[in-house]
Amino acid sequence: MEMVMIVNIVSAKDIAKGIVKDLGLNPECYAVTSIEVLSALIRRTTGLLCPCTRKKVLKNVIQSLEGVIPNHSDLKNEVNEIISMLIAHGDLIEHNDTTRDLTRREFILNRAPMAFVKRESGACILLGVSPDDRPVLPDYLQEKILYNNFTRVITVEADPDIQKHLLDIGFIEFPSMAWTKYPQPIAAEKHIAYMRKCLMSSSTTTEIIEGLRILDSATNVDYYPDRWVLPHEHTGMFIGRRPQSYGSDLWCYVELMNGKPKRFLDLPLPGSVWSGADEAWHLQAAIDSFNGRPQHYRINDRVDDCKIFDLFSPIPSWAQRRWVMLGISVPRNKCLMSFRFRSVEIEEEIRFAKEHLWLSEKIE
Numbered sequence: 634m635e636m637v638m639i640v641n642i643v644s645a646k647d648i649a650k651g652i653v654k655d656l657g658l659n660p661e662c663y664a665v666t667s668i669e670v671l672s673a674l675i676r677r678t679t680g681l682l683c684p685c686t687r688k689k690v691l692k693n694v695i696q697s698l699e700g701v702i703p704n705h706s707d708l709k710n711e712v713n714e715i716i717s718m719l720i721a722h723g724d725l726i727e728h729n730d731t732t733r734d735l736t737r738r739e740f741i742l743n744r745a746p747m748a749f750v751k752r753e754s755g756a757c758i759l760l761g762v763s764p765d766d767r768p769v770l771p772d773y774l775q776e777k778i779l780y781n782n783f784t785r786v787i788t789v790e791a792d793p794d795i796q797k798h799l800l801d802i803g804f805i806e807f808p809s810m811a812w813t814k815y816p817q818p819i820a821a822e823k824h825i826a827y828m829r830k831c832l833m834s835s836s837t838t839t840e841i842i843e844g845l846r847i848l849d850s851a852t853n854v855d856y857y858p859d860r861w862v863l864p865h866e867h868t869g870m871f872i873g874r875r876p877q878s879y880g881s882d883l884w885c886y887v888e889l890m891n892g893k894p895k896r897f898l899d900l901p902l903p904g905s906v907w908s909g910a911d912e913a914w915h916l917q918a919a920i921d922s923f924n925g926r927p928q929h930y931r932i933n934d935r936v937d938d939c940k941i942f943d944l945f946s947p948i949p950s951w952a953q954r955r956w957v958m959l960g961i962s963v964p965r966n967k968c969l970m971s972f973r974f975r976s977v978e979i980e981e982e983i984r985f986a987k988e989h990l991w992l993s994e995k996i997e
Contacts, residue, residue: 649701657775666702671715672783676762679725683762684743687716687727687881716742717910718783721950722957723748723760723812727908740880748805750812751796752958755789760807774798782962813958815951818988821919828916829870831898832886838896845894847871847887848913850920854928855945855995857969864892872913872920873897884909886916911949915990918946922991929995930986931968932979940979942986943968945995952990956982 650660656673663669671694678693679685694712698705719725726743744762747769751757759778763769770778777791787795800806845864848871852860861874867889874882875897887897900909907915921928931943942960945968953970956962959982960972974982986992 645701652697652701657778658780663780665698666708668715668782669780671708671712672719673780675712675716675719676724679742679744680762680764680767683725684741686879687713687740687742690716690742715783718953720908721911721953722783723807723954724762724783746805747803748807749796749799750807750809750958752809755793755795757787757795757799758958759785759787759804769802771802774802782964784957784962809958813951813955815949815955815989816915821922821991824916824919825923828886828898831902832870832888832896835896835898837898839894842873842875842887842894842897844876844882845873845887846875846882847873847889848917850917850924850926854921854926857946864889864894866892868892872917884913886913907949907951910947911951914947915949918990918992922993927991927993930983930992931995931997932983935973938976939973940976942972942974942979942982943995944970944972944992948990952985955985 649665652665652674653660653663653670656670656677658670658673674694674697675690678690678697682689682693691709691713695706695709698708702708716725720727720742723745726745727740728743744764745760747759747761747763749757749759768775774787774792774795777787777795779786779788779791789795792798796806846861847864847867848860849862849867850869850871852862854860864871868891870886870888873885873887875885875887876882884900885897886900888895900912901907902912905912918928928946929944931945933941933943935941941963942956943965947969956972959978960974963971963973965971972982983994
């Protein structure tokens with residue numbers, strides 16, 4: 634008897650829809666390249682691989698989209714940025730690895746425990762990643778999750794007892810004040826003076842830093858990617874990133890003379906509770922303000938008694954957590970990130986942006 638093999642050809646489009654559905658999202662609402670889907674894919678990957686390096690997570694996420702998305706490698710920068718957002722948000726933890734080779738610093742990603750933060754409205758923001766990609770929420774709760782960029786929220790309207798249900802499942806309730814903790818406001822010049830003092834007292838001097846890139850304070854504050862340049866004839870103190878043999882590039886504060894480094898200070902500072910990126914972005918905001926070119930925010934009105942708060946530069950995790958907590962992250966429009974707030978609350982957030990990040994309103 635002759636056997637007949639039937640081969641079904643599945644299109645890349647159908648595979649993409651299958652990926653979205655398998656991640657628990659609706660393929661009719663979310664494209665496989667959306668922030669929501671990429672965030673879910675990163676969480677699944679880290680659930681299976683962590684603890685591991687960021688590069689390993691990035692490599693596996695990009696490889697999983699090979700053959701599904703044309704030019705899938707072009708997503709590398711976006712995926713890397715989303716990983717940073719998930720760290721800042723509290724889904725992932727990045728920490729130094731203890732290695733025998735003390736000449737290098739290895740940064741490792743790990744899963745944050747499953748937790749939630751309750752908002753004043755009663756809605757619960759979900760945090761953390763389940764180990765080994767095991768389902769944590771029962772179907773009746775999974776279906777109630779609202780996905781908004783990299784955040785996951787279950788509203789009290791969807792489930793009036795959501796707090797109790799999450800606690801019963803084993804989620805940890807994270808206090809909102811601890812989650813949105815941020816440093817006390819300080820004048821930009823005082824913050825710069827402190828960091829310069831730390832740099833000048835550093836014993837790490839050098840004339841060569843291979844692969845060093847600096848954030849040029851003379852560039853346009855409203856387009857972050859173009860601010861990163863190679864040192865040329867730069868003189869002064871700059872935020873920088875320097876590569877290492879293993880792991881992500883290190884954040885640093887570096888003194889240059891005619892484009893050549895004199896000394897540098899790795900970030901975060903010893904004993905700091907913030908990440909290197911947090912300290913770098915906070916310091917750069919102070920530098921821009923002190924130089925008379927402050928970073929900007931933009932306010933857009935909405936017809937539903939809400940306002941959109943646009944940002945053009947990265948912000949420390951403590952500011953992002955506050956604005957995700959009090960507002961809603963929304964799709965961006967010609968900016969780096971956007972948040973929606975009720976109109977009655979926007980003035981408080983503007984005051985926070987000015988006092989803690991020295992931001993100025995963008996007038997168009």
